[in-house]
Amino acid sequence: MRSENEADGQKKRSFIETARRAQIVACAIEVIAEVGYAQTSLALIAKRAGISKGVISYHFKGKDELIQQVVDEAFTSGDAFVRSRIEGQMTAAAMLRAYIEATVEFYRTHRAHMTVLLDIWSAFRHEDGRPKLDTTANEPEMAAVEEILRFGQLAGEFREFSTRVMAVTLKQAVDGVLTQMAAYPDLDFDAYTRELVTTFDLATRKER
Amino acid sequence: MRSENEADGQKKRSFIETARRAQIVACAIEVIAEVGYAQTSLALIAKRAGISKGVISYHFKGKDELIQQVVDEAFTSGDAFVRSRIEGQMTAAAMLRAYIEATVEFYRTHRAHMTVLLDIWSAFRHEDGRPKLDTTANEPEMAAVEEILRFGQLAGEFREFSTRVMAVTLKQAVDGVLTQMAAYPDLDFDAYTRELVTTFDLATRKER
Amino acid sequence: MRSENEADGQKKRSFIETARRAQIVACAIEVIAEVGYAQTSLALIAKRAGISKGVISYHFKGKDELIQQVVDEAFTSGDAFVRSRIEGQMTAAAMLRAYIEATVEFYRTHRAHMTVLLDIWSAFRHEDGRPKLDTTANEPEMAAVEEILRFGQLAGEFREFSTRVMAVTLKQAVDGVLTQMAAYPDLDFDAYTRELVTTFDLATRKER
Amino acid sequence: MRSENEADGQKKRSFIETARRAQIVACAIEVIAEVGYAQTSLALIAKRAGISKGVISYHFKGKDELIQQVVDEAFTSGDAFVRSRIEGQMTAAAMLRAYIEATVEFYRTHRAHMTVLLDIWSAFRHEDGRPKLDTTANEPEMAAVEEILRFGQLAGEFREFSTRVMAVTLKQAVDGVLTQMAAYPDLDFDAYTRELVTTFDLATRKER
DNA sequence: AATGAATGAGACTTCATTCAT
DNA sequence: TATGAATGAAGTCTCATTCAT
Known part of the structure; x- marks a missing residue:
């Protein structure tokens, strides 16, 4: 899981991973802006990004880390x-x-x-x-x-x-x-x- | 159910009911103030008020009506x-x-x-x-x-x-x-x- | 409660009670015919009859007895x-x-x-x-x-x-x-x- | 969620999904045959299938879609x-x-x-x-x-x-x-x- | 690196029933 | 007799999260 890398100094984050994170964050912003934070689910963000729900969990420790981002x-x-x-x-x-x-x-x-x-x-x-x-x-x-x-x-x-x-x-x-x-x-x-x-x-x- | 009274002109709301509604609204305010709207559930409000969950549904058509109140x-x-x-x-x-x-x-x-x-x-x-x-x-x-x-x-x-x-x-x-x-x-x-x-x-x- | 009378021989059932039971049964039939048995609740029957839910429980041991009737x-x-x-x-x-x-x-x-x-x-x-x-x-x-x-x-x-x-x-x-x-x-x-x-x-x- | 696939033309339903759906439908039939439709709950069907309640919601938009099936x-x-x-x-x-x-x-x-x-x-x-x-x-x-x-x-x-x-x-x-x-x-x-x-x-x- | 599948907790709501008045 | 109020169980559904592949 990504989270460990991050924990011990977040040194190496591959290019592709950085891109994915940025994409997910961008989509999250779009979705929240449209339907509101309360109605925003990871499923909705994933759909918008055209990826599966699991990807988000893979790149972010949890919903909270994504929102923090x-x-x-x-x-x-x-x-x-x-x-x-x-x-x-x-x-x-x-x-x-x-x-x-x-x-x-x-x-x-x-x-x-x-x-x-x-x-x-x-x-x-x-x-x-x-x-x-x-x-x-x-x-x-x-x-x-x-x-x-x-x-x-x-x-x-x-x-x-x-x-x-x-x-x-x-x-x-x-x-x-x-x-x-x-x-x-x-x-x-x-x-x-x-x-x-x-x-x-x-x-x-x-x-x- | 309470809802009907309200629908056809909110005519008579008994004294005891008015009191209960006020109490529930007050408890809702307390709870939301403490844990935030997103984390607020009917169960939490009911516990705070010392009543059962059902009572809220009895006095309010649903969560939305309570919040509106x-x-x-x-x-x-x-x-x-x-x-x-x-x-x-x-x-x-x-x-x-x-x-x-x-x-x-x-x-x-x-x-x-x-x-x-x-x-x-x-x-x-x-x-x-x-x-x-x-x-x-x-x-x-x-x-x-x-x-x-x-x-x-x-x-x-x-x-x-x-x-x-x-x-x-x-x-x-x-x-x-x-x-x-x-x-x-x-x-x-x-x-x-x-x-x-x-x-x-x-x-x-x-x-x- | 009515049920006892009924248990020990259903001898005496006052005139008014008989009438109430008949009225409730009639309303139950109407309601079930309209919305279907599955969607029929005692509340609905009571509303149709213009009485409170409690009355039904008072005259019938439970929902089942009413339906049986x-x-x-x-x-x-x-x-x-x-x-x-x-x-x-x-x-x-x-x-x-x-x-x-x-x-x-x-x-x-x-x-x-x-x-x-x-x-x-x-x-x-x-x-x-x-x-x-x-x-x-x-x-x-x-x-x-x-x-x-x-x-x-x-x-x-x-x-x-x-x-x-x-x-x-x-x-x-x-x-x-x-x-x-x-x-x-x-x-x-x-x-x-x-x-x-x-x-x-x-x-x-x-x-x- | 499965529902989307179905909405936009039910294109591809994976093999494993088709199997699960069939299994759930079969279990639903068994349960309904035994206890009757009115007493049948998703929980009962899930228990019979040896899966968790959520699985049904995952594969079917809701109870109605399952029954329709x-x-x-x-x-x-x-x-x-x-x-x-x-x-x-x-x-x-x-x-x-x-x-x-x-x-x-x-x-x-x-x-x-x-x-x-x-x-x-x-x-x-x-x-x-x-x-x-x-x-x-x-x-x-x-x-x-x-x-x-x-x-x-x-x-x-x-x-x-x-x-x-x-x-x-x-x-x-x-x-x-x-x-x-x-x-x-x-x-x-x-x-x-x-x-x-x-x-x-x-x-x-x-x-x- | 990604996916589909599955989980289980928890949310809201409905409802038959009970009880004090 | 009748009522309004309250209860608590059960039902459906949503969702963040985990896991095998």
């Missing part, structure tokens, strides 16, 4: 993209704007990933019922945003506020795009982005 | 509370503040209800996979907030902005409290509230 | 009717004709009773799986028919044949009306009867 | 047998005799099949209560018999009668064997057959 994929893919867009900026305000714009753009282009993440969020739990995913999973992103905010305060661009609360609020505000885009397919992303940028500019900048 | 309970209870707190206010800014304060307070005092609602949200679906709950379920609340915002704009208190986007942002921002309170039990609600109030005051008011 | 009703009601029509006849051939005509007429006017009987027949069993109803339940009727046939043979009206086989065949032939009338609602009963009469006249009479 | 098996197996025996005959009377003899013989050698068919007949219904099996299921056989009868009339062998009624009567008469053989295990099939042949010869032939 789906989550990881959704998390890390966005992170890199957004970071790259922030890095070029000089002022805190510009960074904030870049964060908002990049995140919304990522959401727009990765609709399925995000839908799935949102869906798995509450359903994915340990055996005793404790959620495997909670706000702490957002800590890395949250920390990055707080850094920007603190930088702005130190630089005299931003007023005094709890960087924590502002970071959470910002994240939630941007996530609002997700909820709207699910319900209203022809959402005007650019307009939405501009509104958010203005709103948080006003909310953070130092009043004269 | 849980959702309704969570939705309507908050609505009335928040509305009553807004009504006394004269200015749009005061209404906004009241909305934020009341909602956070409700979240704080109804932690389980809200956790559950969040959890059920994505998992509760029709047989074909379509979510039974989506953004449209928030429309009533959203409309109320937009009304406040429009009123503020007309009255010259608020600047020009998309009331839609602002309303969504506001709702999301307040919901941020839910995510934080789940992860950090000793959250300072008052401080959090003050930050939000200030933030949205700055974000909405007309600049001089 | 239904069967008895169906059996005895027809028996008396047919016998009375045979008694007036003088020749065996006339008796045979009377038997056929009376039975078909009874079937036509008691469609539900017969449908139900047919349906219960195979489903009504002892706990170990042995049928409670089998051909032996028809023995009384069968015996009566055989008597007619033997009488015809002794009197020189009928040819030699196994009265047993002929009786079974006759009964089955008449029951054919049941199967046809279920599938073809506008069956011409009179024509059907005439055909049967002729057929069995030819089949039984002494050839010249 | 049982019915089909019972229906088609007899049909072919009887037809082959009729085909060699030249006169209508000989065909009739062949039909009776072949059918009785089939009943004798396929006791369980027939018992089961009789039992399922009334109990196998659609969700709304409509029987899945009714007289129309016998139409093919009925039509074949009527054809013989009409042929006899045209050829001047048979008298005038309703071929419909005679066909039904004939079928019912032969089915009488089923009822008798269930109740009286040592039935003399040959004698019974001879009686039927004579009876219907007299009933159909043209009188001189």
Whole structure:
């Protein structure tokens, strides 16, 4: 079984295996996006991938490992993209704007990933019922945003506020795009982005 | 069977039955809050309530009707509370503040209800996979907030902005409290509230 | 409970109780005729009767006793009717004709009773799986028919044949009306009867 | 899951699967013959087959598909047998005799099949209560018999009668064997057959 | 590396029956 | 007598997982 290799250092994973894993994860995302996590069974994923159920069990220790992979994929893919867009900026305000714009753009282009993440969020739990995913999973992103905010305060661009609360609020505000885009397919992303940028500019900048 | 009464106009529901239904709904909320919707079974709810599985089937047509009841309970209870707190206010800014304060307070005092609602949200679906709950379920609340915002704009208190986007942002921002309170039990609600109030005051008011 | 009275001699059964039992049996027949024995539950019968499920358990020891009652009703009601029509006849051939005509007429006017009987027949069993109803339940009727046939043979009206086989065949032939009338609602009963009469006249009479 | 294959054209059914399905159908027939359709559960069938309950669900979409298979098996197996025996005959009377003899013989050698068919007949219904099996299921056989009868009339062998009624009567008469053989295990099939042949010869032939 | 087959636990639901009122 | 409430067993079905090939 694959799992052992992984356990003792996940060194060697053959090319073909990597490909299969990626394919299965991709199909899992599609299926979950369509029918929801609760209605998703390994059988459904296998059918979508055109393979037999057993293959999934062969490549993943169990359903949980597969889902974890789906989550990881959704998390890390966005992170890199957004970071790259922030890095070029000089002022805190510009960074904030870049964060908002990049995140919304990522959401727009990765609709399925995000839908799935949102869906798995509450359903994915340990055996005793404790959620495997909670706000702490957002800590890395949250920390990055707080850094920007603190930088702005130190630089005299931003007023005094709890960087924590502002970071959470910002994240939630941007996530609002997700909820709207699910319900209203022809959402005007650019307009939405501009509104958010203005709103948080006003909310953070130092009043004269 | 109970179901018939409900079908032909839910006329008379005996006192004892109302009580049982309420008890079962309450237990369902507790259980879902603890182990999550996905892991919640009728057996678990029955055990928690100290009754036999059959009783649930006797009082509710099926699992779906029970969950729907849980959702309704969570939705309507908050609505009335928040509305009553807004009504006394004269200015749009005061209404906004009241909305934020009341909602956070409700979240704080109804932690389980809200956790559950969040959890059920994505998992509760029709047989074909379509979510039974989506953004449209928030429309009533959203409309109320937009009304406040429009009123503020007309009255010259608020600047020009998309009331839609602002309303969504506001709702999301307040919901941020839910995510934080789940992860950090000793959250300072008052401080959090003050930050939000200030933030949205700055974000909405007309600049001089 | 009622059952005791019944056990020790079923002497006293109050007027109201007799009425209730009859009503319940009648409703049971209706329901079984409509949805089939397998799909018939006490709840359904109770609903049809406009009473609560408990009432049935109160008046009948259990489901089996109720069904037994239904069967008895169906059996005895027809028996008396047919016998009375045979008694007036003088020749065996006339008796045979009377038997056929009376039975078909009874079937036509008691469609539900017969449908139900047919349906219960195979489903009504002892706990170990042995049928409670089998051909032996028809023995009384069968015996009566055989008597007619033997009488015809002794009197020189009928040819030699196994009265047993002929009786079974006759009964089955008449029951054919049941199967046809279920599938073809506008069956011409009179024509059907005439055909049967002729057929069995030819089949039984002494050839010249 | 097996069901898909079947949906899109039942293309390839592996050897081992075909065998399992046949085994399960056979066991189902045995069980139903013993305890009756109503008391037959998937658990019972599985136990008889020495397999786990899930296997049945794996090979059949549901209980209904299994039962349908049982019915089909019972229906088609007899049909072919009887037809082959009729085909060699030249006169209508000989065909009739062949039909009776072949059918009785089939009943004798396929006791369980027939018992089961009789039992399922009334109990196998659609969700709304409509029987899945009714007289129309016998139409093919009925039509074949009527054809013989009409042929006899045209050829001047048979008298005038309703071929419909005679066909039904004939079928019912032969089915009488089923009822008798269930109740009286040592039935003399040959004698019974001879009686039927004579009876219907007299009933159909043209009188001189 | 993959597959088909099988398993067994657990979920929801139905139902005859019992019981206190 | 009648009722509503409750019970617990049994039934069907789904599903993640395991295993021989």
